[in-house]
Amino acid sequence: MKVIATNISKGTIITWHGKEEKTGIFKTPSAEPIFLGKTDVGNDTVVDRKHHGGTDKACYLFSVEEYAYWKQLYPTLDWDWGMFGENLTVEGLEESQLRIGDIYRIGSALVQVSQPREPCYKLGIRFKTQNIIKQFIDRSHPGTYVRVLEEGLVSKGDSMVLVKQSENSLTTQQFYDLLFAKVKSRELLQLAINNPALPLKKRESLEKHL
Numbered sequence: 001m002k003v004i005a006t007n008i009s010k011g012t013i014i015t016w017h018g019k020e021e022k023t024g025i026f027k028t029p030s031a032e033p034i035f036l037g038k039t040d041v042g043n044d045t046v047v048d049r050k051h052h053g054g055t056d057k058a059c060y061l062f063s064v065e066e067y068a069y070w071k072q073l074y075p076t077l078d079w080d081w082g083m084f085g086e087n088l089t090v091e092g093l094e095e096s097q098l099r100i101g102d103i104y105r106i107g108s109a110l111v112q113v114s115q116p117r118e119p120c121y122k123l124g125i126r127f128k129t130q131n132i133i134k135q136f137i138d139r140s141h142p143g144t145y146v147r148v149l150e151e152g153l154v155s156k157g158d159s160m161v162l163v164k165q166s167e168n169s170l171t172t173q174q175f176y177d178l179l180f181a182k183v184k185s186r187e188l189l190q191l192a193i194n195n196p197a198l199p200l201k202k203r204e205s206l207e208k209h210l
Contacts, residue, residue: 001160003106004064005089006034007082011045014125022047025122027082033155034087036109036148041087055147056114056199062086062143063093073135074127085123086143090160095141095173101166101197108152110163112197116142116176137180144172168195184209 007027014023024045035042036059046053062084071079081089088106095116102113119137124130136142170191175198178188189210193203 001090001092003088003154003156003158003160004091005029005081006154006156007087007089008034008041008044011047016121016125023122025085025126027085027087029081033107033153035151035153036111037151038148044087057145058148059088059111059146060086060117060143061088061090061093061146063141064089064091066141077127083126084143085126088154093143095144095176096171098144098172099166099168100170100172100175100195101168102162103149103164105161105163107154107158109148109154110150111146111148113172114145114147114197115199115202116144116172118179140173140177142176166197170195186210
């Protein structure tokens with residue numbers, strides 16, 4: 001896997017339900033390396049700390065290959081890397097292969113796959129329609145958040161190299177589909193609940209389905 005773009009946001013004022021608020025969803029490529037810190041990316045904008053940033057969502061990765069699909073659906077948008085609010089646009093990222101808990105070296109940073117991205121209304125604002133929320137869920141290629149085990153710099157062109165594969169076989173895609181499934185697989189529920197790399201709140205919320 002290879003980093004094609006590093007993206008950050010200076011923050012954009014949007015209007016939602018008649019109220020102005022600031023968001024970091026409008027990311028654009030950076031010409032300089034970006035710093036992956038323990039709770040967020042250096043010089044990036046994280047406003048809603050309840051749902052974004054933090055140790056389990058320190059950095060967001062999205063697949064280069066997914067762009068072609070979405071460009072066909074939304075050809076009139078002004079396309080560039082960072083359209084999905086990702087900090088790292090990665091070539092070869094495949095959610096069906098990423099295990100929750102996998103550890104990767106990217107540039108000088110060491111990261112661990114923590115959880116997929118769950119879309120919210122701000123993605124709808126970015127794409128100028130809230131219809132994308134259901135489309136994004138149904139597409140089942142959400143990208144992934146990572147926690148930063150060792151802080152470091154990441155540059156365009158850096159490789160994403162597997163250092164240690166999780167012993168728990170739950171993939172990012174399996175967990176994402178599990179979250180939105182009306183009928184939840186007991187086998188996947190057990191894998192998720194027993195995966196220490198998943199945030200504790202996620203694991204606890206799934207226990208009620210057993």
